[in-house]
Amino acid sequence: MKKVLLIIQREYLTRVRKRAFIVMMLAVPLLIAGMTKLIAYVAKDTDQVSKPQTVKVIDESRMFEGKFKNARNIRFIPANESLNDAKKSLNDNEDLSILVISKDYAHKPVQFLSKKKPSLVLTGEVENQMNDIASNNTMLANHIDTALLNKAKKNKVSVNALEVTEAGTKDADVGASMGVGVACAILIYMSLFIYGAQVMRGVIEEKTSRIIEVIISSVKPFQLMLGKIIGVGLVGLTQFVAWIVLSILATKIGGQHATGGLAQFLVTLQNLPFGYILFCFLFYFITGYLLYSALFAAVGSAVDSETETQQFMFPITMPLLFTYLLSVTVLFRAPDSPLAVWLSMIPFTAPVAMMIRVPFGGVPDWQLALSMAMMVIGFLFTTYVASRIYRVGVLMYGKKANFKELAKWFFYKE
Structure with a gap:
């Protein structure tokens, strides 16, 4: 356990001490806010013809x-x-x-x-x-009479969605729930790719430089893989916590000076169950990251360069990409549909699909508990499979691996 902690410490500190990490940690929220305003400004008149x-x-x-x-x-x-x-x-x-x-x-x-x-x-x-x-x-x-019919067509009825709770009725905040759900799904999708790829690159660098041979003489391959995964995961968690804190401060400061539609939007955001959404986000980020990063580590151990990873990456990331595309086009319109429910139960698709559903509320406790249990079982299983491939792959050089070869590595005895 002491050796794993040392590996975690090294992976974590070597990344968070970099100037680029600190700059991006502070700059990303500002960049996202700036891009949002720029997109809103540019898209303001896109429904009009620009030239006569x-x-x-x-x-x-x-x-x-x-x-x-x-x-x-x-x-x-x-x-x-x-x-x-x-x-x-x-x-x-x-x-x-x-x-x-x-x-x-x-x-x-x-x-x-x-x-x-x-x-x-x-x-x-x-x-x-x-x-x-x-x-x-x-x-x-x-x-x-077309004039009478056109007059009748001008009648507009607005529907105010209200949620009935034990304390009474409150605004359902459908628009804010949809925005938060899509934002969480995009963040989960991007983070799993970014931090999973960091684990894979770290394994490839250590393997190609032959440093891995020295490290393996002191620690077991599983300990090395676990330490690397947790260390990089903590880096991602640090960034997310920093972004969340900065976002909360920006919302509170912006809410004091905001007017009009912006002020109404910020008030609506504050009415959402922030603690519940944050807990689910962190849980699905951590478990989703552990699940996918273990597979990324196995891929990194099986190749000698990053260009050889493509044949393995597509099958691994296909479920995540498939769910992401469905989330931003279909699932946010019907978060309680059978498709959304099933996708939120499967470990490979749950991190994105469930984060679309959570902000809307109404996810039954048994579905959330089952999804979380499946995520834990899923990452334990993928970690076990990946570790058996990793222990052989990190010491294999000059041989192009394929899925058949990976299956052989899995069944090799200790």
Whole structure:
């Protein structure tokens, strides 16, 4: 045990004493905040056409004539010329487009011609206006008062989601829960890759420099692997704790000076069960890291250079990548769906899937307990498998390993 602690100490201190570690620990929260504001600023007008566009309308059906409305940076004009003449004018103007509406527009696709590929915003605006005009034409043909119908469509009903608890009702904070869930899933996904890769690189460096041969003479391979995994894990945990503390301070300071929507958002964040979410985040980070870093260490021991790791990395990281993609596209919309529940039970996918579900609340205690138990069993199993591969792999040189070879190493006797 003393030797393992010495390895942990070395792995931890050699990393946290680096200037880059301290700079990134302090700078990352600021970078994330800056990037968030920059993305919000850049994306503010992405639903609008950036340059003035002119759309010439050739309406063979006469059903849309004079009914298009100019939008922001989009101007509709009738084409008082033939289609061939209109096409010639495209060569001189990149900001000009031609909308050709056939007589049988309901069955024959409408054509949108331009010199360069049009933006989705532009074609979407044209399509929306055409659908509205076609709907109005149909209603007028059936003697329906379109003005009255449009007035009725303007009625807006807002739904305020409330959560019923033993203490009464409170705001469900669905938007904040979704944002926190996605953020936690992204952090877990990135951290497992980053710190797992650090373990793998450390093993490869020690193996290629032959330092491992000296170390193995003093400690068992399992002790070395365990010390390296825990040491790097503590580095990651230190960074996360620092980021959490800085985020809490920034939220409290920002909440005192924030106004408008930002102030409301910060108040909403404070209404979430922060302690519960933090406990689950740290648990799934630690267990997920132990599970994946053991496999990363086994991969590092099986190769002689980082370029040879690709054949092993993809099968290992595929479940994590698959869950991450589902989390940011599907799972946050239905955190209690059967897919989300099953993914939060499987050790290889649970760290990401469960962190999507936790901020929403409502995860049954038995599901959370079962998921945590499976995570513990999962990392114990992967650590055992990885250690048996690691003990052989770290002393293998010049031989390209494959999955069949790794299986042989696993069954080698002590």
